[in-house]
Amino acid sequence: MPLPAQIAGNSSPFLDRELSWLEFNYRVLSQAADPQVPLLERLKFLAIYHSNLDEFFMVRIGSLSDQALLHPEKRDEKTGWTASIQIERALQKIQGMAPHLSRCYEQLVPLLREQGIEILDCRSMGRLEELLFLQRFVDEIEPLLSPLIIDRSHPFPFLHNREQYVIARLLNKDGKVRVGLVGTSTLPAYLTVQVDRVCKLAFTSDLICHFLDRIFDRQKISERLIVRVTRNADLSITEAFDDELDFRGVMQELLKKRRRLAAVRLQCSAQPSPALLGRLCEALSLSPERVMTEDCPLDLSFGFSLPALLTERRASLSYPEAPPVNRLEANRRHVLQYFLEGETLLCFPFESIRPFLDLLDQAAQDPCVLSIQITLYRLASHSRIAEALCRAAEQGKQVTCLLELRARFDEQSNINYARLLEEAGCTVIYGLDEYKTHAKLCLITARRYGKLFTITQVGTGNYNEKTAEQYTDLSLITSHPGTGQDAARIFASLCKGEVPPVLEYLWVAPLGFKPRLLELIREEIRCVRRGEPGIIQIKVNSINDIDIMQALIEASQAGVQIFLAVRGICCIRPGLPGLTENITVKSLVGRYLEHSRIFAFGTGERRQLLIGSGDLLNRNTRRRIEVFVPVRSLSARRKLESILEAIQNDTVNGWLMNSDGSYRRISPQETPCDSHRLLWIEASSSQGNSPPRARRRLSSLFGQIFGARLPFPKKQ
Numbered sequence: 001m002p003l004p005a006q007i008a009g010n011s012s013p014f015l016d017r018e019l020s021w022l023e024f025n026y027r028v029l030s031q032a033a034d035p036q037v038p039l040l041e042r043l044k045f046l047a048i049y050h051s052n053l054d055e056f057f058m059v060r061i062g063s064l065s066d067q068a069l070l071h072p073e074k075r076d077e078k079t080g081w082t083a084s085i086q087i088e089r090a091l092q093k094i095q096g097m098a099p100h101l102s103r104c105y106e107q108l109v110p111l112l113r114e115q116g117i118e119i120l121d122c123r124s125m126g127r128l129e130e131l132l133f134l135q136r137f138v139d140e141i142e143p144l145l146s147p148l149i150i151d152r153s154h155p156f157p158f159l160h161n162r163e164q165y166v167i168a169r170l171l172n173k174d175g176k177v178r179v180g181l182v183g184t185s186t187l188p189a190y191l192t193v194q195v196d197r198v199c200k201l202a203f204t205s206d207l208i209c210h211f212l213d214r215i216f217d218r219q220k221i222s223e224r225l226i227v228r229v230t231r232n233a234d235l236s237i238t239e240a241f242d243d244e245l246d247f248r249g250v251m252q253e254l255l256k257k258r259r260r261l262a263a264v265r266l267q268c269s270a271q272p273s274p275a276l277l278g279r280l281c282e283a284l285s286l287s288p289e290r291v292m293t294e295d296c297p298l299d300l301s302f303g304f305s306l307p308a309l310l311t312e313r314r315a316s317l318s319y320p321e322a323p324p325v326n327r328l329e330a331n332r333r334h335v336l337q338y339f340l341e342g343e344t345l346l347c348f349p350f351e352s353i354r355p356f357l358d359l360l361d362q363a364a365q366d367p368c369v370l371s372i373q374i375t376l377y378r379l380a381s382h383s384r385i386a387e388a389l390c391r392a393a394e395q396g397k398q399v400t401c402l403l404e405l406r407a408r409f410d411e412q413s414n415i416n417y418a419r420l421l422e423e424a425g426c427t428v429i430y431g432l433d434e435y436k437t438h439a440k441l442c443l444i445t446a447r448r449y450g451k452l453f454t455i456t457q458v459g460t461g462n463y464n465e466k467t468a469e470q471y472t473d474l475s476l477i478t479s480h481p482g483t484g485q486d487a488a489r490i491f492a493s494l495c496k497g498e499v500p501p502v503l504e505y506l507w508v509a510p511l512g513f514k515p516r517l518l519e520l521i522r523e524e525i526r527c528v529r530r531g532e533p534g535i536i537q538i539k540v541n542s543i544n545d546i547d548i549m550q551a552l553i554e555a556s557q558a559g560v561q562i563f564l565a566v567r568g569i570c571c572i573r574p575g576l577p578g579l580t581e582n583i584t585v586k587s588l589v590g591r592y593l594e595h596s597r598i599f600a601f602g603t604g605e606r607r608q609l610l611i612g613s614g615d616l617l618n619r620n621t622r623r624r625i626e627v628f629v630p631v632r633s634l635s636a637r638r639k640l641e642s643i644l645e646a647i648q649n650d651t652v653n654g655w656l657m658n659s660d661g662s663y664r665r666i667s668p669q670e671t672p673c674d675s676h677r678l679l680w681i682e683a684s685s686s687q688g689n690s691p692p693r694a695r696r697r698l699s700s701l702f703g704q705i706f707g708a709r710l711p712f713p714k715k716q
Contacts (some may be wrong), residue, residue: 013553013579014078015571015661017544018060018090024568025052026097027589027655033104039111040307047303049076054230057265062232065264072141077546103688105296117309120202124212129200130321132193137207144186147215152181156283161231164205169276170219182208189302199309203297209393228298232261235412237559248415266291268299319591324352325683336362339455345480345636349445349592350604350683353468357384363444371398373491374442378410379417379464385463386417390424392420399426402494404437439627440613443487454484458629460596460611474611476629510616521551522602525558534560537600537644542569543616556582567594576657590653591676607638646675
């Protein structure tokens with residue numbers, strides 16, 4: 001759809017994808033800085049921010065760096081920027097966030113000290129602390145070190161991705177300057193000692209830097225610092241293609257190549273001298289703009305493991321347990337029959353994934369079940385789902401697993417699972433050459449009384465028991481015959497190496513989703529023009545598809561009220577007069593990672609509700625196999641409406657996008673609304689249809705679990 005001329009220049013309603021993602025990561029960092037968040041959870045948010053930024057450099061900056069070399073004049077369809085400009089703006093944004101990161105870390109260190117964990121600065125250790133750490137260094141670290149002297153006979157070695165090195169300029173007695181290097185790849189991230197019942201912690205790289213004179217004892221050290229390299233991880237499968245290898249072999253070769261891709265960032269613990277900076281940039285083929293000096297530790301992943309050091313953890317330091325509810329606990333022995341009788345919507349992590357696991361277990365044992373077909377993208381490290389599929393194959397069921405080997409950073413895990421499933425007797429296929437299979441689809445087929453029955457599961461999240469307790473996701477399980485027939489057609493197409501066609505009951509990208517979505521948007525425009533209310537509500541992780549954004553702009557101009565709940569990348573600016581003034585963009589960042597995808601259109605009898613596996617990024621609408629399903633049953637539709645209402649009313653985790661693309665945190669109110677809290681209450685109260693008195697007890701329990709008592713939502 002053509003856009004009006006006034007969007008050119010500064011009035012463009014579109015934002016750069018990379019800057020929008022960095023805004024999201026800043027919201028994650030804000031959680032780490034929020035004193036209302038428990039201390040150990042703040043540490044985890046700090047580690048998540050760091051991990052996210054690593055991946056951003058490895059994937060996005062890596063990809064843009066390749067594009068800048070191969071297609072320097074290619075411009076982004078939304079902003080008109082070349083890859084070089086996008087990199088420049090992203091680096092400026094990251095540097096602007098660095099002071100916030102340093103302040104956040106500096107706030108957390110004294111709070112940890114109050115809880116008995118003191119992170120030491122090795123440069124200011126007391127004498128006793130230094131002696132204790134020296135002993136541990138001599139016993140546990142020094143024997144594992146392999147220091148290098150870099151000169152003409154010893155060229156600069158390869159520095160591995162995301163590993164820390166201590167580097168120094170060394171002055172020999174003959175006046176020659178050399179470079180010394182010490183790696184830390186096989187070492188623990190930190191060491192601890194106990195002093196007066198306080199756990200003193202020192203990072204291993206800091207200790208090596210501090211005791212470097214012991215290692216290079218024949219040279220004078222004129223400069224020392226810690227460095228950490230981030231390397232490109234964006235590698236196309238065509239770069240590893242070999243006609244003599246099967247797809248799994250190709251992926252293994254790809255992983256080998258990834259380890260040695262070009263550097264895209266160098267972090268330094270101190271500003272290197274011009275001479276050392278030049279040497280590092282030359283060795284890594286980096287420009288000085290990619291070298292970043294940081295005031296806090298270069299690797300913040302310790303935030304995930306540090307809580308284990310607290311021997312007496314107080315409840316206030318972490319989120320209290322909020323166990324997911326197993327709504328089918330009473331029917332656990334008959335869960336297969338239960339799902340054959342209708343449609344059920346599970347809402348993770350407030351409800352348990354256990355009913356789906358029980359379904360697979362019973363399908364493996366039930367003599368009436370003929371086959372199980374499933375798409376697999378990211379599995380847990382010890383997957384009960386994979387175990388159930390193996391048992392089903394061993395019981396003689398026809399088990400077909402479409403295992404996507406190109407799930408980024410899970411490739412090796414999926415290769416290992418492919419072997420495991422094949423050895424158990426499962427048929428394993430790897431999807432299509434040109435399209436990743438990101439769909440979350442499972443089809444169980446049974447024969448009873450001479451008739452075929454199906455149970456179809458369509459989800460928004462991975463078949464992963466761990467993330468089912470950390471991410472907000474949805475899983476629709478239905479015995480609807482038409483849905484089962486469509487699911488069978490999808491698997492038949494994928495097994496033949498074909499893109500699934502347009503179907504009746506399931507919407508499948510890339511062919512059968514986007515055109516239908518655009519038609520739903522156009523229908524809301526037509527309704528408004530007839531004088532009826534037009535409503536669009538979309539909850540996704542990201543949106544940058546230009547056609548969909550243009551359609552939303554046209555809908556806004558027509559007067560359709562549009563609510564976009566977008567956790568991360570959102571490339572459409574709300575609130576621009578004459579363009580997007582009827583669009584609201586909200587992002588939730590809180591205890592759980594928002595991951596579900598919900599699409600709602602219209603009001604009253606023409607109200608349509610869908611869930612599915614894909615976001616509204618170009619990759620989802622154009623280059624991936626995604627599956628979406630309309631939600632039909634009254635109970636499931638009510639649950640979706642409750643979720644959307646909770647998200648719209650959330651004043652605790654919510655951020656609203658400003659018209660310039662920045663975000664503002666929603667001001668706290670007298671009665672705060674936390675969607676995560678409300679949905680947990682709703683899940684708990686729906687178990688067994690508890691009466692009002694029991695629901696009030698749950699509300700009180702909820703206050704104990706989440707730290708605040710909120711008014712209980714009224715039943716519809």
